[in-house]
Amino acid sequence: MADVTIRKPQPVPMLDFSRQFAVLRQEIFDSIEAVCTSQHFILGPQVTSFEHAAATACAAPHAIGCASGTDAIWLALAAANVGPGDAVITTPFSFFATVSAILRCGATPLLADIDPATFNLSAPAVAKLLDSPVGRNVKAILPVHLYGQCADWDAFTALKQNHKLLLIEDAAQAFGATWNGVPAGALGDAAAFSFYPTKNLSAMGDAGLVTTTSAAIDDHARVLRAHGMRRRYYHEEIGWNSRLDSIQAAVLEVKLRYLPKWNQQRRDHAARYDQLFHKANLTADSTASTDKGIVLPITDPRAGHVFHQYVIRTPRRDELRQYLTDRKIGSEIYYPVPLHLQTSLSYLSYKQGDFPISEAAADEVLALPMYPELREDEQQTVVDTIASFYQ
Missing domain, CATH: 3.90.1150.10 (Aspartate Aminotransferase, domain 1)
Incomplete structure (x- = not known):
């Protein structure tokens, strides 16, 4: 190891929000003012605009804004009809929301170990689990694109095809990441993103997004995020209140350009x-x-x-x-x-x-x-x- 002596190193913060905000200050204030002037605070035109911009960035036909990244994982699973009696395979090396969202659907989480080089879910470990007795009830695999690097999607696509499973991306940390040139968000049946303030694309509070290639999942997720309503006060099923507010959407669309x-x-x-x-x-x-x-x-x-x-x-x-x-x-x-x-x-x-x-x-x-x-x-x-x- 090197012989290096440091007596008084300068402080280096883990993250400094103020530097980004200083550059975008006026654009962000203008976007917030537009929302305040419009008086459309929940699922307003800014949300629709951001959903379209995010879908384009992810090369996905559908994007659904929601209240948080945790809600996004739940929405992606629930909108794909994952529920009681189903099992979902995921990683033990992730944030708690990855497993808690599976449980919130009423499904059973099954864990498989990670690849030692990338820390992502190991496809061979998943394959072994699928071939075991507990693999019979597996409906979906939920790989996490940890630290901003996509999981081995070639291997997971093969498992999806061989076992006729859903592939749901936990892309909370990976907006803008790609696999073989395809953006995260367009790799699986659905994907979940977080816009928590520490993320690469960050809101000024909690916010999330589901992307999907499926029109059916898109429609179901929009119903679920609004208490199971397609028509106001007529509840087709039990959903949740997970709507993206317009101020967060406006801020996110500003930042998405950068x-x-x-x-x-x-x-x-x-x-x-x-x-x-x-x-x-x-x-x-x-x-x-x-x-x-x-x-x-x-x-x-x-x-x-x-x-x-x-x-x-x-x-x-x-x-x-x-x-x-x-x-x-x-x-x-x-x-x-x-x-x-x-x-x-x-x-x-x-x-x-x-x-x-x-x-x-x-x-x-x-x-x-x-x-x-x-x-x-x-x-x-x-x-x-x-x-x-x-x-």
Whole structure:
């Protein structure tokens, strides 16, 4: 490892909303004023306009705005008629909403381990599960495009065809990502996006979106997001209140115009991090072991990564994170506890050791500052500070 000494590194925030807002301030205020003037606050013309723009960006024929990314996963599943008696296979290495949305549909989540290089759901692990006795009730697979990189869609498409299943994308972190040139949101039967403020495409509050290639799923999702109503006060089924408000849609449409540029800046930052880590002689030889250093993010050559997060695997992760925190260098752990070990999901009867790759990742991953406005000198500070920890 490099011999680097840092005495007073500059603070580097994990994320700085103010830098983006400073550039877009007037456009955002103008878009909000237009909503206020129109007095159409819920599912108004701005929502329709954003839905059309988002559908175009995702190369999907249909897009349905909703209240959050969590609701979007539920809507995508429920609109595809996933419900009681069905099982859905997904990953244990994701945010809690991935599994909670399955449960909210009344379906049963089945977990399969992840790929050690990309952290995405492992298609071979899913195939093994499908061939087991519990695979008989599986109706859908819900891969997560984790950290902004699409899951292995070639392999999942083959599983869909062989087993006649639905493929639903949890694309919460992946707006603008691609697989073999096809955008996330147009890969599966339906997809769910989050616009939580930390996302690449971010609202000023909670907001979400479902995209789909199916006119039937589109129609069903629109009914479900409005309490099961197609006609006002006539409830065809029990839905939910999950409508996208017009102010969030207006802000999102402003930001959507800049997203390709921002995503390219993230890719550029990721490449620079890679260069800095190699130059500092901090990287491991292996792509999956931290025995001899830091493992950098792996990008599948078929994937167009948008680096929602830049996540390394690192030895002595918790000590390193505290060292960075003490020097006001931002970092985060996505995710410290795999879903199968969450207390609230203990009744699913999974145990420690069931998904060893996910468990190892939870002990080693560390997300570093990553956003379009991140400066080169800040990246240098991050890497120099990490180097000083390992010297």
